[in-house]
Amino acid sequence: MKTKKPLEVGFSREGVAKQAAQKRGEQRTEEVRSKVKATMAVIAQEIATNDGVYPHRNGALSAAEVARRAGVHPTSFYTDKLRDLGEEVRTWLDELKREKVVGSVRVRKTLVARIEDWKKLYEGLLQSHRDTELELQEVQYQLSEARNSIKDLEQQKARLEVLAGEAAGKKVIPLRPKNG
Secondary structure, eight states, X not given: OOOOOOOOOOOSXXXXXXXXXXXXXXXXXXXXXXXXHHHHHHHHHHHHHTTTBOOSGGGOOOHHHHHHHHTSOGGGGGSXXXXXXXXXXXXXXXXXXXXXXXXXXXXXHHHHHHHHHHHHHHHHHHHHHHHHHHHHHHHHHHHHHHHHHHXXXXXXXXXXXXXXXXXXXXXXXXXXXXXX
C-alpha cells in the first residue's frame, strides 16, 4: 500500500495550505469510515429483523450496495486510505453470505420456502376449523336428541302423575305384609 510521506512543516503559505488540506482529507476519510460502519450496523439490524433476509434489492447485498447506502462512491473502497475499510466490508459480506440469506437467488428460494411454510400453516388451520365445525355439528345434534329425550320423559312423567292421581282415591294394598 502506498503511503504519502508527511509534508514538511513550513511556514510558507503553500505548506500551511497543504497541511490544512491534509487535515480536511483525514476528516473526510474518518467521516466515510463512520458512515460505512453505521451503514453496516443498520444493514445487520435490518437482516436480523427480517428473519435473516436482506430486505432491499431482492436480497442482493454487495460492497457497492453498502457504499450506496452510506452515501459514498463504490470506488472509494479501492483508494489508498480506504482500502482496508473496503477489505473489512468484503470480509463482513462474506461472513453474512455464509450465515444469512443474501443474494437474489437465495432470497427467492427462501421466499418460496417461507410461502410453503405459511401455506402449510394455513392448511393446518383450515383443517382444524373443519374439524371444529364437525364437532360443533355433532354436539348440536346430541343436544337436540337430549332435549327430545327430556321432552319425552317429561310427558311420560306427566302421564304417570295423572295415573297416580286417579289411583290415590283407591286403596293400595301391599303385596307383602310388614314384619314389625
